[in-house]
Amino acid sequence: xxxxxxxxxxxxxxxxxxxxxxxxxxxxxxxxxxxxxxxxxxxxxxxxxxxxxxxxxxxxxxxxxxxxxxxxxxxxxxxxxxxxxxxxxxxxxxxxxxxxxxxxxxxxxxxxxxxxxxxxxxxxx
Numbered sequence: 001x002x003x004x005x006x007x008x009x010x011x012x013x014x015x016x017x018x019x020x021x022x023x024x025x026x027x028x029x030x031x032x033x034x035x036x037x038x039x040x041x042x043x044x045x046x047x048x049x050x051x052x053x054x055x056x057x058x059x060x061x062x063x064x065x066x067x068x069x070x071x072x073x074x075x076x077x078x079x080x081x082x083x084x085x086x087x088x089x090x091x092x093x094x095x096x097x098x099x100x101x102x103x104x105x106x107x108x109x110x111x112x113x114x115x116x117x118x119x120x121x122x123x124x125x
Contacts, residue, residue, distance in 0.1 A: 001121045003052045004060055008117030015110025022103035026096040033092035039085040043077050050074035061120045 018025045032038055053070025060066040080088050099106070 001056075001059060003049070003056055004066065004121035005118045007049060007053075008114045008119070008121060010114070012111050012114030012118060015107040015114055018103040018107030019111065020107075022100055022107070025103055025107075026100045029096040029099070030093055033089050033096075038092075039080070039088050042088070043080050046073045046080070047077040050077060061123050 014025075035041075050070045050073030053066045053073065055070075057063040057066035057070065083091070
């Protein structure tokens with residue numbers, strides 16, 4: 001359950017950052033995309049979290065959701081591998097530009113979903 005709680009808490013925290021400071025969040029995306037291990041980190045983290053969600057889905061209150069979300073993360077990781085580092089970097093930079101206009105409202109949704117994910121991981125199956 002710690003995996004589900006940790007991912008939910010991280011999602012809620014990052015979403016709160018988006019709500020409170022969308023411009024600074026966008027700047028951080030661009031800065032992070034210049035990091036040497038950016039692409040590898042993003043692919044590996046999505047792949048590992050996706051595998052964990054699929055593997056541990058039966059222990060979660062909503063196993064179908066956990067399985068689906070896990071496969072979505074795995075699919076995105078494979079897509080990023082296929083796209084390659086250069087395209088991924090350009091996508092991150094474009095997302096930051098576009099995101100400045102929608103980060104605040106997307107952050108509200110992310111806060112709610114992250115909090116629900118974290119909270120539901122504390123309930124017994």
